[in-house]
Amino acid sequence: MTWVNDVIQGVMLGGFYGMLACGLALMFGLMRIINLAHGDIAVLGAYLIYVVLEHWNTSPFVAILPVLPVMLLLGYLLQRLLLERSLRSGMLVPLLTTFGLSIVIQNLLQQGFSPDVRSLGAQAGSVATASWQITSQLSIPAIGALTLGVAVVIFGGLQLFLSRTHSGRQMRATAQDPDTAELVGINSKAVYARATAIAVAIAAIGGMFLAIRSDFYPYSGPTYLIFAFEAVVIGGLGGSLWATLLGGIVLGVAQTIGGQINPEYPVLAGHVVFLLVLLSPRGGLVNLRRATA
Amino acid sequence: MSLLDIEALNLRHGLLEAVRDFTLSVAEGETVALVGANGAGKTTLLRAIAGAHRPSAGTISFDGVDVTRVAAYRRVQMGIALVPEGRRLFPALTVEENLLVAAQRRRPGRWTVDTVIEAFPMLARLRGRRAATLSGGEQQAAAIGRALITNPRLLLLDEVSLGLAPLAVEDVYRSLASVIAEGATVVLVEQDLTRAAAVADRVVCMLEGRIVLEGAGSELTREQITEAYFGLRRSQALDA
Numbered sequence: 001m002t003w004v005n006d007v008i009q010g011v012m013l014g015g016f017y018g019m020l021a022c023g024l025a026l027m028f029g030l031m032r033i034i035n036l037a038h039g040d041i042a043v044l045g046a047y048l049i050y051v052v053l054e055h056w057n058t059s060p061f062v063a064i065l066p067v068l069p070v071m072l073l074l075g076y077l078l079q080r081l082l083l084e085r086s087l088r089s090g091m092l093v094p095l096l097t098t099f100g101l102s103i104v105i106q107n108l109l110q111q112g113f114s115p116d117v118r119s120l121g122a123q124a125g126s127v128a129t130a131s132w133q134i135t136s137q138l139s140i141p142a143i144g145a146l147t148l149g150v151a152v153v154i155f156g157g158l159q160l161f162l163s164r165t166h167s168g169r170q171m172r173a174t175a176q177d178p179d180t181a182e183l184v185g186i187n188s189k190a191v192y193a194r195a196t197a198i199a200v201a202i203a204a205i206g207g208m209f210l211a212i213r214s215d216f217y218p219y220s221g222p223t224y225l226i227f228a229f230e231a232v233v234i235g236g237l238g239g240s241l242w243a244t245l246l247g248g249i250v251l252g253v254a255q256t257i258g259g260q261i262n263p264e265y266p267v268l269a270g271h272v273v274f275l276l277v278l279l280s281p282r283g284g285l286v287n288l289r290r291a292t293a
Numbered sequence: 294m295s296l297l298d299i300e301a302l303n304l305r306h307g308l309l310e311a312v313r314d315f316t317l318s319v320a321e322g323e324t325v326a327l328v329g330a331n332g333a334g335k336t337t338l339l340r341a342i343a344g345a346h347r348p349s350a351g352t353i354s355f356d357g358v359d360v361t362r363v364a365a366y367r368r369v370q371m372g373i374a375l376v377p378e379g380r381r382l383f384p385a386l387t388v389e390e391n392l393l394v395a396a397q398r399r400r401p402g403r404w405t406v407d408t409v410i411e412a413f414p415m416l417a418r419l420r421g422r423r424a425a426t427l428s429g430g431e432q433q434a435a436a437i438g439r440a441l442i443t444n445p446r447l448l449l450l451d452e453v454s455l456g457l458a459p460l461a462v463e464d465v466y467r468s469l470a471s472v473i474a475e476g477a478t479v480v481l482v483e484q485d486l487t488r489a490a491a492v493a494d495r496v497v498c499m500l501e502g503r504i505v506l507e508g509a510g511s512e513l514t515r516e517q518i519t520e521a522y523f524g525l526r527r528s529q530a531l532d533a
Contacts, residue, residue: 185369
């Protein structure tokens, strides 16, 4: 029964990783940019929510509402002012740009908020601690169920957006063939900026759950970037969006089961599964080759 | 007045000069066929007119407006549409989505998803199929439809018969004939000289990035074109 419990906890943790991986996968799928600042952007989102909560006594789930448009705007500007220029110089330059951006965000957060460790768990109220006891060994925490639910809504919403709207169709067309997309009247730079805006806003939602589930400080980003990146690779780079959520769930389950075997193993178990997928002949690596071909 | 004016255009691929000092005017309603061996610069020229290749020198004017520095997607809105070599449909999008993506910025005109499917009846039953699963001829019809749906004033066709079965080529050209008959301005690249001469008002033969022979489709003989095509008697061809 503990194993069933572990799997359920892992699936819910996976929803959280999937949420963090979503924007990463979107930007890689569309522009072939690996955004090394993605984790820091999520943490930045958490700090912005923290700022809102300092002025307004409410729950983080409400405080994120004014933060989302700010993050959309930041994402748009990030693409227009920074990444668009970097993309002109090939694959490697955006990687360096986002690496630098990651350091800049970390240092600005340290400057502005001090290195203190914070959490938004208390402000989230009973949601952060409540759980449903199913059997003596099986309980479902409310925050876990909520995380997974929100992740499913985000992925489903993004999938609907990509398949049903004009803007989404433009994104898919541009991802498949940017050169031809321009030739049928698509402004690829505008498409890229819109996608980055969405990716950054979703990262902020991930940042909110990060801040409620555990604590955060200015340098929390890179750890979560690694988990998000592993989720994307396990799902298969260049694959479908749902595969990224599935990748997050595989990682989450691997971590909880690893933790069950030995409390020191969760992160290691996740890395091992990631490496196994990367090394398997039909796994992530195959998709990686196909994606960059 | 001419719809398209190309003045002293130079196009490069790195150090390679693909098109050199190229000057050409295309009148409204005219059909011009570009012929020439592989590497003569035809595809590069069409891509430059569409805005996908930045010239190193010279100007391209469309309807009296200098568009040399105008982005490709804006030229679509101005009325230039290219059917690229190799069709280049968005493989994971359905046929209908391929058309809709292009229709988003369409100019007002008679071409819509429905009229395109009327003109290419084979697309009717393929609407919901992913483009990657189509045969070559079907893909070509969809690619031409995708260009037409923007309601272009100038249609650029790059090797629409390349890699197609003869019957499929017939189908494609039969549909094109009606478009041309309606008075569309067309610049096309075609390897089949007989077909090029039949469909075009004017045939322009290119060799190593330059025009070596130019004349009415009905007047040029196959021999003249062949000689110019391979550069056999270049001096005489230039006199012609």
